Amino acid sequence: MTMHAPKLPANIATPAYVLDEAALKRNMSVAARIKSEAGCKILLATKAFSLPAAFPLMRDTLDGTTASGEYEARMGHEEFGKEVHVYSPAFFPGEVERLTKIAKHIYFNSAEQVRRYLPVVKKAPGVKIGLRINPGYSQATLGGPLYDPCAPFSRFGATRDTLDDVPWDEVSILHAHALCEARHTGSAGLIEHVAKNFAPYIRKVDAVNFGGGHFINKPGYDVDALIRAIKAFRAEFKVEVILEPGAGLVVDTGYLVASVIGIHRNEKDIAILDASASTHMPDVLEVPYTPHIIGADIVEPGTAPARKHSYILGGKTCMTGDIIGEYAFNKPLSVGDHVIFTDMMQYSFVKNNTFNGVPLPDLAVLNTDGTYKVLRSFGYDEFRRRLG
Ligand SMILES: Cc1ncc(COP(=O)(O)O)c(C=O)c1O
Structure with missing residues (x-):
């Protein structure tokens, strides 16, 4: 599904679930x-x-x-x-x-x-x-x-x-x-x-x-x-x-906005994000499915994507399978780039966990008047509190 990029603040803190x-x-x-x-x-x-x-x-x-x-x-x-x-x-x-x-x-x-x-x-x-x-x-x-x-x-x-x-x-x-x-x-x-x-x-x-x-x-x-x-x-x-x-x-009422925090190469280019399938999108692994990203194509095995710059996207957890999918972009990814996953409101933040001490994403709303409001940010305290 083609979706237009939402008007998010340039300095948005990521990762963040954003309700539209x-x-x-x-x-x-x-x-x-x-x-x-x-x-x-x-x-x-x-x-x-x-x-x-x-x-x-x-x-x-x-x-x-x-x-x-x-x-x-x-x-x-x-x-x-x-x-x-x-x-x-x-x-x-x-x-x-x-x-x-x-x-x-x-x-x-x-x-x-x-x-x-x-x-x-x-x-x-x-x-x-x-x-x-x-x-x-x-x-x-x-x-x-x-x-x-x-x-x-x-x-x-x-x-x-x-x-x-x-x-x-x-x-x-x-x-x-x-x-x-x-x-x-x-x-x-x-x-x-x-x-x-x-x-x-x-x-x-x-x-x-x-x-x-x-x-x-x-x-x-x-x-x-x-x-x-x-x-x-x-x-x-x-x-x-x-x-x-x-x-x-x-369905289709919000996003998970992530940032690229590292690029790795092992035969293919791999971008590591501050969001993770294992901790923030468990259904990606459980269903499994590949979520859409605004301005990128999902690379289907055995096909040549129209966009030229392909990356496997994964999280920073130790789980080898913490892979969100393979995507093609119009230009090479760099550390700091934002990636916007669509359709991320259902069965997402309700299933979050802090495996590997990965921080939980912000919960935020993009209001109809264009204002962006962070409802809640989570820090070390949230991680520590649940460990007794
Ligand atoms: C009893 C019951 N009602 C409602 C739902 C909501 O389903 P969905 O989110 O797929 O609409 C579920 C989902 O598992 C369910 O088990």
Whole structure:
């Protein structure tokens, strides 16, 4: 995807994750259209993007947040301030009781978990119970089985054969998360699959949550197809529909700005950055994928790039595989040059670590009026504090 360079300060401190406010507003307008035309709720999955400073830009559009456990739920409650939903495949001792004080929608992983926690939830008036099912809907998705909640032996959700054991009178929400970076065919396919295969159970609940993985702001995603699928589902079952995307709400809304700190040669030119795949872009290694850089081409193996100056880019950690990719630039790289990775808001800073004592990048915002604001810088203290 071609992207124009954002107007960043020439003396920007790097590495820095930079949220582009204008891009986030653009994404929010797509979410607003889906909500109003499909008549559904949309929550932010904070596991993908936990940046409280951005919540004021999202709060008016979205219905709330969905959490993976107590800490995210607490952040959603304190910083976002609307509905808080939470799901976990299992909970820590005491966690559900504490959650009932801040989350009105708690989702369990099985009939056994619903029964186990029913007495705790019953003590908290107004808390609704959700049940995550494993819909058995595997799409060819990003990362294959690594990111497929319906992969063989998945620990996520009650399988079809266990659903008659569920105390349905106690369950208000059926939850079916099965997607990852899915286009509209995946979203509509999941909705139709659940309608076709789980109708008797849908008729026992008030709401169906189709999870995350709807890549609604990715170019090529046909939002109208999603809206049609939700409307058809609502018309058939007369239930509330909830979506809880993370990545799809913040895709292409920010950057990781890095600097070249060294150049090495070993048959090829290698530029070492102050950002690292291992510490700052773990998905590059985990998925794996190669992120785009503004003004550079990704060098595909066996191809001759149009730009002439190729470099392998890597971090300064000791991990040999801490390689971001191979890129071609218009001119040779020098120490001090900036490199801007695009699409770096989801599953990036939420997964950071300080392996090798590599500093954490700044968190910053590029406002619509062009001002650049650093929200937080991290130093040695952050590294030391976590080591006890
Ligand atoms: C239960 C659940 N809901 C929502 C999400 C958000 O998914 P995404 O960020 O791909 O939209 C995830 C991601 O793993 C999830 O497990």
